[in-house]
Amino acid sequence: MTARNSVTPRAAAEVSHYDLETDVLVIGYGAAGAAAAFEAARTEARVLILERSGGAGGASAMSGGEIYLGGGTPIQVACGYDDTPEEMAAFLKAAMGAGADAAKIDEYSAGSVEHFHWLVHRGVPFKPTMWDAPTWVPPTDDGLMWLGENSWPFTELAKPAPRGHRPTANDFGGKLLMECLSRAAESAGATTLFDTQAGALIVDADGVxxxxxxxxxxxxxxxxxHRGVILTTGGFVDNDGMLAAHAPELLGHTKVSAGTDDGSGIRMAQALGAGVRHMSSGQVGMSLIPGLAARGMVVNARGQRFMNEDTYPGRIGQAALYRNNMGGSWAGGDTAVWVIVDEDGFEDVPEPQRWGVRPTHVAETPEELEQLTALPTGSLTAGIARYNELAMGGADLDLHKSPRWLRPLTPPLAAIDVKAGIRPPSEAGDRRGTGASVFTLGGLHTDLDAHVLDLNGDRIPGLFAAGRATNGLHGIGYISGTSLGDGTFFGRRAGTAAARTE
Ligand SMILES: Cc1cc2nc3c(=O)[nH]c(=O)nc-3n(C[C@H](O)[C@H](O)[C@H](O)COP(=O)(O)OP(=O)(O)OC[C@H]3O[C@@H](n4cnc5c(N)ncnc54)[C@H](O)[C@@H]3O)c2cc1C
Structure with missing residues (x-):
C-alpha cells in the first residue's frame, strides 16, 4: 500500500518492527476512551490508551458534565419523577431529529439505569436534588435538570421527565467526571501513553x-x-477543511472543543472504507442565558419569534443557524438573535446566573427598542404586542411556550444581542463572536457493539469507535448530555467487544 496521504492505512507486511504491543488499543483519552479502557481492562486483556495531549481529558474534561440518563434512575425517583425507558426513547427519537438512530436510542434507553449505576460505581457522585429552571449549567450541585423534556413539542410526544444528570459539582462537572473515569480505567489496569498522536491504522492481509x-x-x-483498536478521538470541529466539506454552516463560529477535534480518527477509518453518518449535523449553542430567554421573547433579524423560548436552548441555536439564516456567507453566517426582556424578567434571574450578560439596548417603549436595534420597522412593536396579547390570554398559541414563563412584557424593555457573548464562570476573556458556539455530531457509522461499519454496513474487523468520533444517537438534533451519554455508553460496548475479540 502506498501512502497517498497521512491517514492512508499501513499494510502490516510493511511494518518490520512494533515498538509496543497490547491487546486493546484505545486512541483518545476523553470520556468515551476512558469508558472503553475501563471495560476492556476489567477483563484479562492488556489495554493501552494513546493520547496526543499531555494528559487525560479532551472536551469531556471541559464540559458541563451533564449526562442524559433516565428510565427511572434513583435520582429521578428521589426527586419525585416517574420515567420509563419507553418514554425516554420516545423523547430521544424526537429530539435527536431526522436520521436519529432508533436502534441505538432503544438500546441506550433500555440500559440507562444500569449505566447510571455503572457511573456511580466508577465514583461519579450525583446528588438527589433538582434544578428546575432553564439553564445551560446550573450554578448549584443539584443532580437533576430538565433538558427540554417539559417543553413543546416534546410534551405531546412523551411523558415529561427530567433526565439531565449532573455530577456533584457547582457549575461545570466535566472535570470531576473525567477524574472519576480516568481513575477507574487506570485502577482497572489500563496503561497510558501521552504526547503520542495516532496517524494511520495498520491492516493485515485479511483486512483486519x-x-x-x-x-x-x-x-x-x-x-x-492483538484484539482491537478503539477510536475515541472526538469530532471534527477544529478541522476547517472537513467543516467546509461536510458542515459549512458551522464554519466561523466559536468552536466547542479542547482544540484537538481535527477528525483524525474519522479520517483514519474513512481511509479504510468506513461509512459516516450525518456529517452536516452540529450542536449550536447560542450565547443567550436560557433563564432570560424563557422570561422574554427571542427574535431573529426580522424581529420575529421563531421558537418557544423555554425549550432546550440548543434547539434555539439550531433554528437560528439553519432556519433563520437569510443567505450570504455561511462562514460565521447570519445568526442574528435578540433576547427581549423587561426589568422584572431580567431581575428575576440572579446576577451570578446571568454569566456577565447585560442588556445591549434599553428603551422606554417597543418603538424605541425597535429603532435602537435597527430591526425592520413595525416588526418588534408588532411582535411585542402579539406576545403580550398571548400572555394576557394565558396561552402561547403561536409557539407553545409553557404558561409558566408567559407574562406580558412591561417597559422599560431591554434587548440583548447574542453576539455580545456570554462568559461562563469557568471561562475568562471576551466572548464576543457570532453568537454561536458549535461542535460536530456527524461521525463514523457503528453498530450496537461499537464496531465500525464499512460502506456496505459490514463490520471492519478489529476496529471500534465511540464518542464524537461517531455519530452515536444523533440525527440532525442534539440535547445536552447525549454526547457524554452515548460516548460512555457505547465506549463501554467498544471496550467489551474489543477485549473479547479473538
Ligand atoms: C464547554 C463544553 C461544555 C460541554 N458540555 C457538555 C455536557 O454538559 N454534556 C455533554 O454530553 N456534552 C457536553 N459537551 C460536549 C462533550 O464534552 C463532547 O462532545 C464529549 O466530551 C466528546 O467526548 P469524546 O470522548 O468523544 O472526545 P474528547 O473528550 O474530546 O476526547 C478525545 C481525545 O482524543 C484525543 N485525540 C484526538 N485525536 C487523537 C489522535 N490522532 N491520537 C491520539 N489522541 C487523539 C484528544 O486529544 C482528546 O483528548 C461540552 C463540551 C464543551 C467544550
Missing amino acids: VVGVVARQYGTEIAIRA
Whole structure:
C-alpha cells in the first residue's frame, strides 16, 4: 500500500518492527476512551490508551458534565419523577431529529439505569436534588435538570421527565467526571501513553485492523493491538477543511472543543472504507442565558419569534443557524438573535446566573427598542404586542411556550444581542463572536457493539469507535448530555467487544 496521504492505512507486511504491543488499543483519552479502557481492562486483556495531549481529558474534561440518563434512575425517583425507558426513547427519537438512530436510542434507553449505576460505581457522585429552571449549567450541585423534556413539542410526544444528570459539582462537572473515569480505567489496569498522536491504522492481509502508526516527539512508532483498536478521538470541529466539506454552516463560529477535534480518527477509518453518518449535523449553542430567554421573547433579524423560548436552548441555536439564516456567507453566517426582556424578567434571574450578560439596548417603549436595534420597522412593536396579547390570554398559541414563563412584557424593555457573548464562570476573556458556539455530531457509522461499519454496513474487523468520533444517537438534533451519554455508553460496548475479540 502506498501512502497517498497521512491517514492512508499501513499494510502490516510493511511494518518490520512494533515498538509496543497490547491487546486493546484505545486512541483518545476523553470520556468515551476512558469508558472503553475501563471495560476492556476489567477483563484479562492488556489495554493501552494513546493520547496526543499531555494528559487525560479532551472536551469531556471541559464540559458541563451533564449526562442524559433516565428510565427511572434513583435520582429521578428521589426527586419525585416517574420515567420509563419507553418514554425516554420516545423523547430521544424526537429530539435527536431526522436520521436519529432508533436502534441505538432503544438500546441506550433500555440500559440507562444500569449505566447510571455503572457511573456511580466508577465514583461519579450525583446528588438527589433538582434544578428546575432553564439553564445551560446550573450554578448549584443539584443532580437533576430538565433538558427540554417539559417543553413543546416534546410534551405531546412523551411523558415529561427530567433526565439531565449532573455530577456533584457547582457549575461545570466535566472535570470531576473525567477524574472519576480516568481513575477507574487506570485502577482497572489500563496503561497510558501521552504526547503520542495516532496517524494511520495498520491492516493485515485479511483486512483486519492490527495496530496504528503514531508520532511521539517527532518520531514514528508502530503499536500492535492483538484484539482491537478503539477510536475515541472526538469530532471534527477544529478541522476547517472537513467543516467546509461536510458542515459549512458551522464554519466561523466559536468552536466547542479542547482544540484537538481535527477528525483524525474519522479520517483514519474513512481511509479504510468506513461509512459516516450525518456529517452536516452540529450542536449550536447560542450565547443567550436560557433563564432570560424563557422570561422574554427571542427574535431573529426580522424581529420575529421563531421558537418557544423555554425549550432546550440548543434547539434555539439550531433554528437560528439553519432556519433563520437569510443567505450570504455561511462562514460565521447570519445568526442574528435578540433576547427581549423587561426589568422584572431580567431581575428575576440572579446576577451570578446571568454569566456577565447585560442588556445591549434599553428603551422606554417597543418603538424605541425597535429603532435602537435597527430591526425592520413595525416588526418588534408588532411582535411585542402579539406576545403580550398571548400572555394576557394565558396561552402561547403561536409557539407553545409553557404558561409558566408567559407574562406580558412591561417597559422599560431591554434587548440583548447574542453576539455580545456570554462568559461562563469557568471561562475568562471576551466572548464576543457570532453568537454561536458549535461542535460536530456527524461521525463514523457503528453498530450496537461499537464496531465500525464499512460502506456496505459490514463490520471492519478489529476496529471500534465511540464518542464524537461517531455519530452515536444523533440525527440532525442534539440535547445536552447525549454526547457524554452515548460516548460512555457505547465506549463501554467498544471496550467489551474489543477485549473479547479473538
Ligand atoms: C464547554 C463544553 C461544555 C460541554 N458540555 C457538555 C455536557 O454538559 N454534556 C455533554 O454530553 N456534552 C457536553 N459537551 C460536549 C462533550 O464534552 C463532547 O462532545 C464529549 O466530551 C466528546 O467526548 P469524546 O470522548 O468523544 O472526545 P474528547 O473528550 O474530546 O476526547 C478525545 C481525545 O482524543 C484525543 N485525540 C484526538 N485525536 C487523537 C489522535 N490522532 N491520537 C491520539 N489522541 C487523539 C484528544 O486529544 C482528546 O483528548 C461540552 C463540551 C464543551 C467544550
